[in-house]
Amino acid sequence: MDFILIGLKDCHIDALVLLTQDEVLGELGEWLAEDYAQNSYSNGKERSLLIYQLSNELFIRSSGNFVQNWQKCNGNGSQEYISEEPDEVLVQERKYPHLKDAIFLKAFSELKQQPDFLKLRVQAKFLSGRTYFTPEEKPILNSWLRDSDRVSLFEFFRDKVLEYKDDTNRSFTDSIL
Amino acid sequence: MRFPLRKQELQKTVLTAWVEQAKTQQEMEIATDEQQEQQMQTLTESELEQEEVLEIHRPRVSNYRKQAVPWNLERLFDEGYWKESTKKDEIRYEETFQQIASLHPVISLEDILAVGKLKPMADFDGRIHGSLNLFPVFQSIQEQKQLFVPFGLCQGAWILSSLV
Numbered sequence: 018m019d020f021i022l023i024g025l026k027d028c029h030i031d032a033l034v035l036l037t038q039d040e041v042l043g044e045l046g047e048w049l050a051e052d053y054a055q056n057s058y059s060n061g062k063e064r065s066l067l068i069y070q071l072s073n074e075l076f077i078r079s080s081g082n083f084v085q086n087w088q089k090c091n092g093n094g095s096q097e098y099i100s101e102e103p104d105e106v107l108v109q110e111r112k113y114p115h116l117k118d119a120i121f122l123k124a125f126s127e128l129k130q131q132p133d134f135l136k137l138r139v140q141a142k143f144l145s146g147r148t149y150f151t152p153e154e155k156p157i158l159n160s161w162l163r164d165s166d167r168v169s170l171f172e173f174f175r176d177k178v179l180e181y182k183d184d185t186n187r188s189f190t191d192s193i194l
Numbered sequence: 195m196r197f198p199l200r201k202q203e204l205q206k207t208v209l210t211a212w213v214e215q216a217k218t219q220q221e222m223e224i225a226t227d228e229q230q231e232q233q234m235q236t237l238t239e240s241e242l243e244q245e246e247v248l249e250i251h252r253p254r255v256s257n258y259r260k261q262a263v264p265w266n267l268e269r270l271f272d273e274g275y276w277k278e279s280t281k282k283d284e285i286r287y288e289e290t291f292q293q294i295a296s297l298h299p300v301i302s303l304e305d306i307l308a309v310g311k312l313k314p315m316a317d318f319d320g321r322i323h324g325s326l327n328l329f330p331v332f333q334s335i336q337e338q339k340q341l342f343v344p345f346g347l348c349q350g351a352w353i354l355s356s357l358v
Contacts, residue, residue: 018328024276032276034300035324040265048267062271080271140319144303161316169315177312 018145019072023134025065025083028090033137035144041068041078049078056081067128071142074151076125087124136161146178263299263326276300280326282308299326 020041024032040046049066052058059065059082068078128134139150139157150158162170269275280298282305303322307314 022325031321032300033319033322035322035328037325037327039262040325040327044267045265048270058267059271064271064273064276066270137319137321140322144322165316169313173312173315177310 019070020077021069021071021138021141023067023069025067025086025128026063028087030133030137033141035141036068046078049080052081053079054081069138071138071145071147074129076128079121084120084124087128088120091124091127132157143174144178146174262295263297264295265299279305279323281305285309297326300324301326 018035018037020036020038022032022034022036022045023030024034036045046068048058049068059080062082063086065083065086066078066080067076067083069075070077135154135157139154139161142150142154143158266275278298279300279302281301284297285301285305300323302320303318303324304314304320306324
């Protein structure tokens with residue numbers, strides 16, 4: 018389990034869904050890729066969707082309305098680029114193709130640094146059986162573990178999450194967990 | 195290890211089963227490795243180059259099939275769609291493929307823990323959900339005809355690591 022779907026509304030994450038690889042490689046991922054390319058299905062919608070790959074720490078899919086919605090809340094980026102008119106957006110995209118990439122990268126970077134996203138990412142990694150956590154994730158993991166029933170959580174991780182992951186099970190004893 | 199031989203079989207078969215897309219009222223075809231490889235190619239090389247090696251590998255031939263719970267793509271951006279996630283009481287055993295395919299593909303972690311009769315042992319964020327396709331918590335009556343016992347030891351229990 019390596020992919021999560023993130024639902025954003027008003028720049029806040031309101032849903033995180035652990036996905037199968039088949040969903041990401043199949044219809045769901047293709048639908049978002051098409052929407053990103055044409056900004057067709059999500060245009061004007063308040064909800065944005067992103068797919069994030071845990072192992073690469075990358076956003077690999079984004080709905081077409083993500084940047085516009087993100088900038089509405091955060092109020093930064095190139096105002097020259099932003100337009101409410103779909104036709105105008107297309108014109109600007111042709112004029113500034115690299116700017117679009119830069120704005121996307123900036124928005125992704127800002128989202129990745131949000132404490133709320135980090136907290137959700139830590140729990141998603143735990144549930145997917147990962148035992149490596151980045152330096153920025155470790156304090157969040159520690160805080161979460163401190164407030165949990167650690168014995169039960171340990172048993173849950175060992176007996177349920179890692180039940181069929183022999184390799185991870187072996188490395189578990191040397192991990193931060 | 196409780197049932198080492200059985201567990202080994204599960205890893206080779208049930209846990210590595212190919213998930214097929216819903217095709218209502220039609221017999222689903224068994225997918226081949228070639229189809230999987232074609233789908234893999236839809237991700238770009240750069241996206242995949244650092245991808246972790248999956249610990250569970252699919253078999254070359256699988257006689258096992260599992261009904262996928264499809265997404266309603268037309269409604270992905272509608273607020274109402276996200277409020278209709280599957281609830282724990284909707285997970286029943288002995289469903290038909292059609293009934294399984296009609297479920298909402300998303301279920302909250304809280305509900306899936308409840309289905310697995312697990313008590314919350316941590317303050318998991320309430321926004322965390324799982325795709326229903328990750329959780330083999332139901333068994334179709336149609337699957338009883340399959341070569342392998344669906345979900346085997348996992349039947350009725352909650353596992354997260356399957357069918358990745």
